[in-house]
Every structure is written in structure tokens, then in C-alpha cells.
Amino acid sequence: MGKMLTIVIPSFNEEERLPKFLKQLINQDIIKKASMIIVVDDGSLEESAEIIACLCEDIKHQDVDIEFCRRSINGGKGAAILTGIERSKTPYVGFVDADGAVDSESIAKVVQMLINSNAQSQQIDGIIGSRIKMLGKEVKRSAVRHYIGRIFATYISLLLNIPVYDSQCGCKFFKTDIIKPILPHIADKRWLFDTQMLILLYHLGYNIIEYPVDWRDIRGSKISLVKDSVRMFLRMLIFRYKLGSILNNIRREKYIETTCKD
16 A cells, blocks of 8 residues: 555654654554654754654664654744645645644544545545544543633634634644645644644635544643633634635635646
């Protein structure tokens, strides 16, 4: 089976959490057979980056298609994901968080769905993980994180007019050819990168579906619940103000590209 999907994993001083998660991920057959993994170090401390680089080199010897690349300075989670997406050459590309909060089995199921949709010529342009408490799914997170997360997700849904339950889950995959043209138009290169990406794709008419995943809090989060939450609320308000002109620019570029090809 050829490589169908690139999994980008942004890493910033993740020498404690990423090794365990990577080992679990490559034990999933569909990941090993059909996916390429790109670990992007986002300006971590030298020692941390060296540990992850050595780990990726060891994994290569297990017949896994994995690549390690390092950004010289810390640009944020979004900047690291952007670096990985730009290096991808597979039909689908996406990212998962380095902490392993979304378990490897859930990620494997998402990957399998994308591959199946491609084989069956289904019009699925992307799949995003969703932390929905329901029978058969396990979502473990603190009450504080749960309620702040729900408030922010509802805020995004109402403010940006996008009917999505969970816009922040760290597991999103899309067709590569629809993602790359919109990358220059995503304003936030930190925590809101993938949320803005999702909003743009939805308003451009692409078919994105949500898939319930198992999820659990992993100690070591680098997000400040209060400070970063306030920043994200304000940045999304600014993004909403500019959304119309951003979408028009993307459509104009797409029209010009199509016209030139014809």
C-alpha cells in the first residue's frame, strides 16, 4: 500500500510525552502501512530536540516512514503544523497533538475512514476528531477544562456560523490539495491555527465531518487556561471581522488559477 496520508506532530519540549505516544502510534497497522509521520520540533531546548531526533531515527529502522525536522525558533503550534504540511506529498495531510490525548486507536480509525472514502470515491474533504461524551467513547478531562472548552467551542460556533461541536480537538485531517492554497491566509500561527483552517474550509463549501474519539487529559499542557483563553477569544473576534475579505481573496486566487489552467 502506498502512502496515503501524512501525520504532522508539532513538538515543543515533548521529550516526556511524545516517545510513549509515538511508540503506540506506530503499532497501529494502518499507520505503519499507509502513513508518513513528520515530527516538527518547534524550537525546543537542544537536549529535548536531540532526544526526539534520536527517537525518530530509531523508529526509521522499524520500517516506519518518519521524518524529523527542526525549526530554529519557537513559532507556535500552528507554525510547526504549517512546516509539516508544506513538506507533505500525500493525498491527505493532518496533525495530532504530541501528548497522545487522542489515543492511537482513534487516530487509526480516522486514517482508515479517509482511506476508505478515497477508495470509494466519497466526497469527504476532511475529518476532525470530536470529544463527545457518548456510549462507547471515553472522554476524560477536568471539569474546569471541559467547561472552558465547551464555552469556547460554542462561542466559535455562534460567532463564525459553523455548526461544529468541537473545533479545538487535536486531531484533524484534510485533502492536501484543498489545504495548501489556504495556508497563507491563516492569521494565527499558535493555538488557533487549525481552528481558523477549519472555519475557512467550511465556509468555502468543503465537506468536513466530525468523528468521536477517545480523549483524556495528559499532564504537561503548555496552555494557560485563563491567559490563553482570553487571547483566543479576542483573536477569533478579530478573525471574524476579517473573514469575509479573507474568503474573497481565496476565491479570487482559486478563480485566477483555474482560469490560467484553462
